[in-house]
Amino acid sequence: MNSSQEVVDFVENGHKSYLPHLSIDCVIFSYHELRLKVLLIRYHGHSQFGVPGGFIRRHEALTTAAYRILADKTNITELFLQQFYTFGDSPTRLNRIEIQQNHNKAYAKANVALPEDHWLAERTLSIGYFALVDHASVRVTPEFLVEEYDWCDVNHITPLQFDHNEIIEKAVVALRAQVYQQPIARLLLPDKFTLPEIHALYEALLGQPLDRRNFRKRLLALGLITQLAEQRKIGPHRSPFLYEFAAGSRAD
C-alpha cells in the first residue's frame, strides 16, 4: 500500500478481495559481513519489528501471493521463495484485541481504525516462506505503512511481533536442513571461490564452527562442489585452489 487512500480502501473493502484467517510471512535471509542476517520491518506506530507479510487474494494462487506480498512490501522480486511451515498454534494468533490493536497502530498513519468484528481482527494462520538472497543485489524500498527496515543478525534478534521469533527460528532450521542437500548458497559466492570463502559462508549459515578438512571432504563427497585446476594468487606464498558449484548439483 502506497498511500492513505489505499489503506482506507483495504480496511473498508479488503474482505471482498482477500481470504480471511490466512496470511503469508516472508523470512528473507542474506549473507553480509560474514553473518547470516534476516530482513525485519517496523510498521509506523509500532515499537517491535517483524517479518514482511500480507494477505492472499480470493482467487490468487498461494505461490503468486507470496511473491506479490514480498514485492509490495520490499520491492524485492528476484529471488526464489520456498514455503517451509504454516503457523497456527500460537495463542497470540488467537487474541482478537491484541490483533486489532496491532493493526490500528499502523493504520493510524492513514487515520483509519478497524471497526469491531473486522475480518482482520479474526484468528489468522500464517504460511511461512523463506529465501536466501545476495545482500549486494537487493535494494529494499519499503511501502507506505513501513517506517523502517533492518538486516538483523539471526543470532541477535530482539522480541518481535506475534510469533515472528518462532517463524524465524523455524526458517533457520529449514534453511540449515538444505545446505548440504542443494547448492542453495550458489548465489552468495562468486562463480569461482576459495575453500576459506565457502567455509566462512557455511559457518555463518550453520551458526557453528566447522572443521575445514572434513567440511571440504563432505562437500566434495556430496558432489556439491568441484575443485578446479586453477589457483588464485593472493600473496607470494599463497595461491589457494579455486572451486565451483557442480553443474546441476543436488545431493540425494
Added chain:
Amino acid sequence: MNSSQEVVDFVENGHKSYLPHLSIDCVIFSYHELRLKVLLIRYHGHSQFGVPGGFIRRHEALTTAAYRILADKTNITELFLQQFYTFGDSPTRLNRIEIQQNHNKAYAKANVALPEDHWLAERTLSIGYFALVDHASVRVTPEFLVEEYDWCDVNHITPLQFDHNEIIEKAVVALRAQVYQQPIARLLLPDKFTLPEIHALYEALLGQPLDRRNFRKRLLALGLITQLAEQRKIGPHRSPFLYEFAAGSRAD
C-alpha cells in the same frame, strides 16, 4: 462423523465451529510387504480415493486439529504427525461447483446437500501432514461417511480426488529428505535388526536400489545406526551381525 444427524449438523452449523477456506490432509505411510504404502479412503458415493482430511475448529491449535482429524477419520492416534506443505495453487481447489458436487456425493448418505454459497464450497487451502507408522500396530476403523479404505503402494496410485496425487508426491519427497537425517524408520524395525532388513526398508522408502556396502558405510558414518557384537543365527553358515539405531541419533 458417526451418524446422519452429525453430518446434517455439520452442514447446517459447521460455519460456527470451523474456519472457512482451510483444511488439513493427512498422508499416512506404512511399510508392508517390503513396500512403502499410503492410506487412502473412499467416501460414500465417490469413485475416487483420497487421503483423510478435515477442518480446523475456530479456536483450536493447528497441530491439535491435525491429530483430531486423523483420529476421527481413521481411529489412528499413536503416531507422530509432521507438517510438510500447504497447498493453495491447484485450480481444482478454486472450482466451487466441483467442490460442491464432491461434498454432496458423500453427504447423500445422510440425505443432505449443500445450499448455494455454502462455506464448504468456497476456495480451500489445505495444510498437509504426514506420518510413517508401523503397519502391524495400526487398526483403521473409518468413520460414517467413509465407504472403504486401502493401503496403496506409493508407486501405483490411481488418480485421486482434487490435488491429492500432488499432496502424496510432496509427502514422499518430504519423507525421503529425512531418512538420512533422522531415525525416522526406528518404529518400522525390531530393536535389533540385520543389515539386509534395514537395507530393504530403505530401498522401499527411497524407491530405488541402494548399493549395500555404501549404504552401510553411510548409515554408520552419519551415526544413525550402531553395529552390535551380537549375531543372529539364521542358517548353518549364515550369522549376520545385528545393528541398532543409535540412542538419540540425529545426523546434522
